[in-house]
Amino acid sequence: MKIEGLAAIVTGGASGIGAGVARVLSGAGAKVAILDRNVEPAESAAKEIGGIALPCDVADDASVQQAIAGARDIQGPARILVNCAGIDTARKIASRKSGAHAIGPMQRVVDVNLVGTLSCCAHASHGMLDLEPLDEEGERGVLINIASVAAFNAPNGQAVYGASKAGVVGATLPLARDLARYGIRVVTIAPGLFDTPLAGTMDEALTNQLLRRNLFPKRKGRPEEIGALVQHICENQMLNASTIRIDAGFF
Numbered sequence: 639m640k641i642e643g644l645a646a647i648v649t650g651g652a653s654g655i656g657a658g659v660a661r662v663l664s665g666a667g668a669k670v671a672i673l674d675r676n677v678e679p680a681e682s683a684a685k686e687i688g689g690i691a692l693p694c695d696v697a698d699d700a701s702v703q704q705a706i707a708g709a710r711d712i713q714g715p716a717r718i719l720v721n722c723a724g725i726d727t728a729r730k731i732a733s734r735k736s737g738a739h740a741i742g743p744m745q746r747v748v749d750v751n752l753v754g755t756l757s758c759c760a761h762a763s764h765g766m767l768d769l770e771p772l773d774e775e776g777e778r779g780v781l782i783n784i785a786s787v788a789a790f791n792a793p794n795g796q797a798v799y800g801a802s803k804a805g806v807v808g809a810t811l812p813l814a815r816d817l818a819r820y821g822i823r824v825v826t827i828a829p830g831l832f833d834t835p836l837a838g839t840m841d842e843a844l845t846n847q848l849l850r851r852n853l854f855p856k857r858k859g860r861p862e863e864i865g866a867l868v869q870h871i872c873e874n875q876m877l878n879a880s881t882i883r884i885d886a887g888f889f
């Protein structure tokens with residue numbers, strides 16, 4: 639699809655990868671709506687790119703429905719959804735020192751990273767079903783989800799986070815199957831380590847240990863490098879139903 643003039647929704651666009659994606663999509667001519675639970679940074683990120691910000695907790699289905707409807711009222715129906723909202727947790731499932739992993743934070747990570755992603759996919763794609771196709775192939779829209787290499791190879795303490803992201807990877811093919819008849823593609827991106835506030839909460843020793851596992855380059859990625867991949871996925875119709883790793887060969 640040609641991005642110019644299309645409405646796009648970026649969840650988690652107030653910070654990090656989402657903010658980078660929002661900048662790239664806006665640079666390509668999209669009308670960008672940032673949906674984030676963090677209202678002030680969302681508004682300043684939106685202002686920077688001439689977009690709009692709407693408060694949204696992706697783990698709350700009513701909030702998702704309301705925010706997507708709000709974006710539609712202002713910018714028209716979204717043809718692009720990029721699910722960047724996500725949270726991390728680093729805690730072993732059980733240890734002598736800290737006991738069993740508490741259920742509360744476990745549930746929240748799955749609710750935000752997995753259920754939140756699916757809820758946004760459901761409401762955004764529902765809004766696309768009856769839109770005019772954009773081209774003679776019948777394309778109506780694209781859903782792009784941010785998972786993680788942790789879906790395949792999560793380090794110690796990331797069983798819950800890795801499971802939430804593996805769920806997103808696992809949903810990609812059936813989502814694409816459900817939506818293919820409407821001309822809606824679904825692609826997941828699995829990033830390695832990227833330079834964002836979320837990655838900054840990791841201790842330095844673990845960060846360096848993870849970066850040593852990059853083949854090349856041995857640095858954190860930049861949010862715009864994911865933005866560039868998002869732009870390519872939008873523009874390249876043959877990308878569908880798959881998960882693309884962007885991880886400097888992390889192993």
Ligand SMILES: NC(=O)c1ccc[n+]([C@@H]2O[C@H](COP(=O)([O-])OP(=O)(O)OC[C@H]3O[C@@H](n4cnc5c(N)ncnc54)[C@H](O)[C@@H]3O)[C@@H](O)[C@H]2O)c1
Binds near residue numbers: 834
């Ligand atoms: N940074 C990395 O190295 C890395 C690697 C792999 C995957 N990821 C994934 O990329 C995504 C973005 O991460 P980031 O590093 O940019 O993090 P970040 O903390 O910089 O940004 C995440 C954004 O999501 C928003 N958010 C969190 N929970 C939300 C909720 N319930 N509803 C709405 N918004 C919510 C936050 O307010 C924030 O603006 C996440 O899904 C993360 O798991 C990041």
